[in-house]
Amino acid sequence: MKVLVAVKRVVDYNVKVRVKADNSGVDLANVKMSMNPFCEIAVEEAVRLKEKGVASEIVVVTIGPATAQEQLRTALALGADRAILVESNDELNSLAVAKLLKAVVDKEQPQLVIMGKQAIDSDNNQTGQMLGALTGFGQGTFASKVEVAGDKVNVTREIDGGLQTVALNLPAIVTTDLRLNEPRYASLPNIMKAKKKPLETLTPDALGVSTASTVKTLKVEAPAARSAGIKVKSVAELVEKLKNEAKVI
Amino acid sequence: MTILVIAEHTNAALAAATLNTVAAAQKIGGDIHVLVAGANAGAAAEAAAKIAGVAKVLVADNAAYANQLPENVAPLVAELGKGYSHILAAATSNGKNILPRVAAVLDVDQISEIIAVESADTFKRPIYAGNAIATVQSSAAIKVITVRSTGFDAAAAEGGSATVEAVSGPADAGKSAFVGEELAKSDRPELTAAKIVVSGGRGMGNGDNFKHLYALADKLGAAVGASRAAVDAGFVPNDMQVGQTGKIVAPQLYIAVGISGAIQHLAGMKDSKVIVAINKDEEAPIFQVADYGLVADLFEAVPELEKLV
Secondary structure (H helix, E strand, O other): OEEEEEEOEEEOOOOOOOEOOOOOOEOOOOOOEEEOHHHHHHHHHHHHHHHOOOOOEEEEEEEEOHHHHHHHHHHHHHOOOEEEEEEOOOOOOHHHHHHHHHHHHHHHOOOEEEEEOOOOOOOOOOHHHHHHHHHOOEEEEEEEEEEEEOOEEEEEEEEOOEEEEEEEEOOEEEEEOHHHOOOOOOOHHHHHHHOOOOEEEEOHHHHOOOOOOOEEEEEEEOOOOOOOOEEEOOHHHHHHHHHHHOOOO | OEEEEEOOEOOOOEOOHHHHHHHHHHHHOOEEEEEEEEOOOHHHHHHHHOOOOOOEEEEEEOHHHOOOOHHHHHHHHHHHHOOOOEEEEEOOHHHHHHHHHHHHHHOOOEEEEEOEEEEOOEEEEEEOOOOEEEEEEEOOOOEEEEEOHHHOOOOOOOOOOOEEEEOOOOOOOOOEEEEEEEEOOOOOOOHHHOOEEEEEOHHHOOOOOHHHHHHHHHHHOOEEEEOHHHHHOOOOOHHHEEOOOOEOOOOOEEEEEOOOOOHHHHOOOOOOOEEEEEEOOOOOHHHHOOOEEEEOOHHHHHHHHHHHO
């Protein structure tokens, strides 16, 4: 079966971002960008399904600026077969992204769509679920285990109190949680080979999708800074401070 | 303006997060209706009717809604939600699972995990693992929003007397089925609602050593959490994880033991009132956010702390 994996180019998770002085956003100039960690897990899961003989083709898609090709090449080096870039320089909300992905799903007709549960920049946790509504597919969000069995996929999900397993009819959407797998690294020969794999570029217009949004960001601020703490010398002093100064125990 | 709050519940009982969501709805202003979608959810509906400030409780009782499968619940919420100005749910794993599906059906953007209400259409929410706070404004006819529980004080669970009305909605969509669940059992307070949280990280060394934290937590009436490192190492189950990708907590007192303080962990706890860090590495980033830091071996400090509190 064909698997579609959606990935996003985001600021690297190790970077401590800074808010711009004019409060228009965070400063992303000259900051290291990477594939969103949850998307890496999605790519890895698709590759493992292919290695097991369950998936026959892996198509990786991203929506973003031309530079997002780097993340597509990374996914190709990890084992995806071909890539689609929907090029847009606008900052898109999840609903617009879900609509663009819906158009790609219509075009590619995958049996399974795998994507991360959330992007670490916007922290929205919406796109997979929205794509579920738009396509009418079942959704297995926050997946920590995925098993394809015949025309169904069993997804074990991380929920607040523990784990839940659901069975979804294919085609379906799975969003990955951290413990689904440990993503591999791309080897140098595979990085070289990935340069020759096909990469198709589309635009929202060509897909006939409007990316207008009903939500706009008015300003972005740094969170309130915590006042500097103190170091205590002993456990006794710590207990004394907690009891008498902070009064929390 | 009428606001629909989606109740978080287990059919038999209402989850505490619903009270925080109602509190957020009160800040927006307007009549508040609560939807309890489930199967045999009479007890949860009764509890919802007692919440102060709730005008009406809608009960959709159908076997298809028993396990909150989004394929079944989202069409119901979207259908009912058409008459409302706002649809709110707690940013729990259920709320996050269902609400974006509702928003897409209604063809509106969703605003995730708000921590403050500025006005009926303007909200604050953290982005970049809590390293920036965005103020966002929605022009959508129906504003679909998830609420971060720690951002709002809980509404009073008693004192209300809402009318209860049965509603019906679409039947089983036939796209998904509940297979089973495995819930972690704990006698300690729930992590997200606890006044005191004691968390362990990689420095705990192994799962057995968490007994030191359990002993301290029991003395303090605290919940026990963990960093991702401790979960990935298999010390404790993953529903104990505090952080950007785990639970978000804001207790009165957070005690971080053997936790270095990575950005992703801080995202889950830096709104705690008082933070205590116990770590033997005095350069650990956790000390930058800790109100009280103790540079010490946790295996000596934690038992001593347990004796003294």
